[in-house]
Amino acid sequence: MESKDLGKSPIVQKLRDWDPQVVADVIEFRGETTVVVPAQHLLRTAEYLATEPSLRFSFLSDLTIVDRFPIEPRFELNYQLLSLDREERLRLRVKLSGAEPAVASVTPVWPTANWHERESFDLFGVRFSGHPDLTRILLPDEWEGHPLRKDYPVEGFR
Amino acid sequence: MTGEARASTTTIETPAGPAQPMVLNMGPQHPSTHGVLRVILELDGETVLSAKSVIGYLHTGIEKSCESKTYSQCITLTDRIDYLAPLSNNLGFCLAAEKLVGIEVPKRAQYIRVLLTELTRISSHLVWLGTHAIDLGAMSVFLYCFREREEIMKIYEYVSGQRMMTSYFRIGGLALEPPPGWLDRVQRIVDAMPGHIDEYETLLTENRIWKARTVGVGMLSKEDAIAMGVSGPLLRASGVPYDIRKMFPYSSYDEFDFEMKTDNGGDCYARYKVRIAEMRESLKIIRQAMNKIPAEGPFRAELPGVIPPSREEMKTSIEGLIYHFKIFTEGFAPPPGEVYQAIESPRGELGVFMASDGSPKPYRVKFRTPSFVNLQSLPNLCVGRLIADVVACIGTTDIVLGEVDR
Numbered sequence: 001m002e003s004k005d006l007g008k009s010p011i012v013q014k015l016r017d018w019d020p021q022v023v024a025d026v027i028e029f030r031g032e033t034t035v036v037v038p039a040q041h042l043l044r045t046a047e048y049l050a051t052e053p054s055l056r057f058s059f060l061s062d063l064t065i066v067d068r069f070p071i072e073p074r075f076e077l078n079y080q081l082l083s084l085d086r087e088e089r090l091r092l093r094v095k096l097s098g099a100e101p102a103v104a105s106v107t108p109v110w111p112t113a114n115w116h117e118r119e120s121f122d123l124f125g126v127r128f129s130g131h132p133d134l135t136r137i138l139l140p141d142e143w144e145g146h147p148l149r150k151d152y153p154v155e156g157f158r
Numbered sequence: 159m160t161g162e163a164r165a166s167t168t169t170i171e172t173p174a175g176p177a178q179p180m181v182l183n184m185g186p187q188h189p190s191t192h193g194v195l196r197v198i199l200e201l202d203g204e205t206v207l208s209a210k211s212v213i214g215y216l217h218t219g220i221e222k223s224c225e226s227k228t229y230s231q232c233i234t235l236t237d238r239i240d241y242l243a244p245l246s247n248n249l250g251f252c253l254a255a256e257k258l259v260g261i262e263v264p265k266r267a268q269y270i271r272v273l274l275t276e277l278t279r280i281s282s283h284l285v286w287l288g289t290h291a292i293d294l295g296a297m298s299v300f301l302y303c304f305r306e307r308e309e310i311m312k313i314y315e316y317v318s319g320q321r322m323m324t325s326y327f328r329i330g331g332l333a334l335e336p337p338p339g340w341l342d343r344v345q346r347i348v349d350a351m352p353g354h355i356d357e358y359e360t361l362l363t364e365n366r367i368w369k370a371r372t373v374g375v376g377m378l379s380k381e382d383a384i385a386m387g388v389s390g391p392l393l394r395a396s397g398v399p400y401d402i403r404k405m406f407p408y409s410s411y412d413e414f415d416f417e418m419k420t421d422n423g424g425d426c427y428a429r430y431k432v433r434i435a436e437m438r439e440s441l442k443i444i445r446q447a448m449n450k451i452p453a454e455g456p457f458r459a460e461l462p463g464v465i466p467p468s469r470e471e472m473k474t475s476i477e478g479l480i481y482h483f484k485i486f487t488e489g490f491a492p493p494p495g496e497v498y499q500a501i502e503s504p505r506g507e508l509g510v511f512m513a514s515d516g517s518p519k520p521y522r523v524k525f526r527t528p529s530f531v532n533l534q535s536l537p538n539l540c541v542g543r544l545i546a547d548v549v550a551c552i553g554t555t556d557i558v559l560g561e562v563d564r
Contacts, residue, residue, distance in 0.1 A: 078496070080526070112386050112387025114534065116531075
């Protein structure tokens with residue numbers, strides 16, 4: 001599944017040339033490229049990918065969290081990027097530990113992240129610093145717990 | 159925009175001081191919200207100063223439920239996400255699972271899938287057109303649209319046995335062989351539809367009331383549309399040529415000859431025109447698919463242990479029986495990994511993110527639903543305009559609340 005020597009993709013090469021620190025790992029699976037980015041570099045990398053004229057990942061399709069409980073770091077945040085001009089997709093992945101998971105919000109780069117991040121906060125309890133309105137979106141405000149976490153039972157707490 | 163709207167309207171001075179903006183709760187039980195959407199509007203007179211959508215009333219935890227079911231069992235849940243386009247959801251989920259396992263679907267099944275999902279697009283656009291028109295006061299269009307939609311529902315029923323929750327696409331192909339004579343029924347719809355679309359257009363396209371309610375209403379610029387992650391007809395009506403069927407073809411869409419319709423208007427009228435044009439393009443695809451579908455051939459792939467064997471094989475061979483039993487009791491286990499598969503649903507980019515940990519149940523399934531993301535752009539559409547335009551703006555985004563809340 002994972003291999004470290006990859007990253008032959010021109011995008012990954014470009015990222016490495018720009019700043020080797022931001023590419024912690026590259027995963028290729030079924031023709032899809034995932035770049036693992038250290039959490040502290042996420043916003044910087046997002047800005048670069050969205051604005052760099054030869055990349056232009058101007059469209060954020062999706063943000064999905066995968067909870068790997070009990071493995072640490074527990075949360076994997078998958079940002080699904082799309083370049084409309086270059087017709088190319090790229091996935092950014094950030095790993096966060098289970099103790100007070102927080103990462104910078106990417107809403108300054110992609111305003112569409114607003115609801116995606118609210119949903120992630122609602123269902124996983126991951127905090128996004130700098131988010132304009134980090135409140136629950138699908139569940140009632142007084143709900144306790146974050147249902148999509150793996151330690152939350154399917155039938156709920158009774 | 160909010161500031162301009164505030165400045166351009168007169169503030170009434172009362173003895174108690176300047177008038178305060180009024181907060182109006184629209185929904186969750188409001189006919190124009192097409193379900194249970196609540197919009198909190200801040201108003202100055204009739205002008206909208208801000209709009210905040212409150213969603214979640216239909217949240218049923220479909221993504222969490224998927225984690226406790228096998229891959230095949232999840233298909234029935236996908237119908238219920240967007241109940242106006244069940245086959246598109248089936249397709250998105252099946253394609254993601256097929257990508258994860260690495261299944262090549264037979265061409266015959268791929269063409270049948272294309273034909274049925276394009277029919278779904280037409281039926282979904284018909285519901286949109288009918289309800290949008292009734293919101294804006296055109297009653298008869300609604301009745302015509304539902305008349306034609308009914309014919310498409312009958313095709314679903316004939317092919318899958320279900321009118322709405324079809325679950326007809328399965329991982330690796332189709333649930334069962336389509337019944338004989340189904341293409342003749344599709345042919346009747348394809349023959350009649352262009353005339354019906356002309357009929358809707360005579361009622362609306364040059365209608366003065368329709369134009370007064372839609373032209374210039376709900377403007378969404380190209381830049382805003384991309385920034386808000388909007389997709390589907392909403393994005394194309396703002397002049398961005400993004401159609402997943404063209405950009406990342408799936409299910410043999412690259413073998414079909416059709417045009418991607420865009421419009422630079424960016425208003426409700428442009429979206430109306432794009433959707434009408436899309437219905438005509440869908441008919442074009444359906445006609446081509448009818449010629450392409452071979453009369454004979456497998457309707458699902460063969461992959462022992464993953465795809466159920468045929469009925470005959472199950473009854474006559476011991477391997478077939480074992481595989482049948484194992485697939486329906488345990489399911490199959492794809493290799494660990496994550497995939498993202500997007501399709502062009504009638505509403506836009508329907509993405510399915512699927513993570514496997516090597517067990518027979520998906521570790522995580524995420525549905526990136528177009529309605530959820532498109533609804534986020536509602537304030538961009540209606541701030542600075544009148545309350546009546548909010549109705550037009552909600553209608554034009556073509557949201558399905560089941561899909562917004564999942």
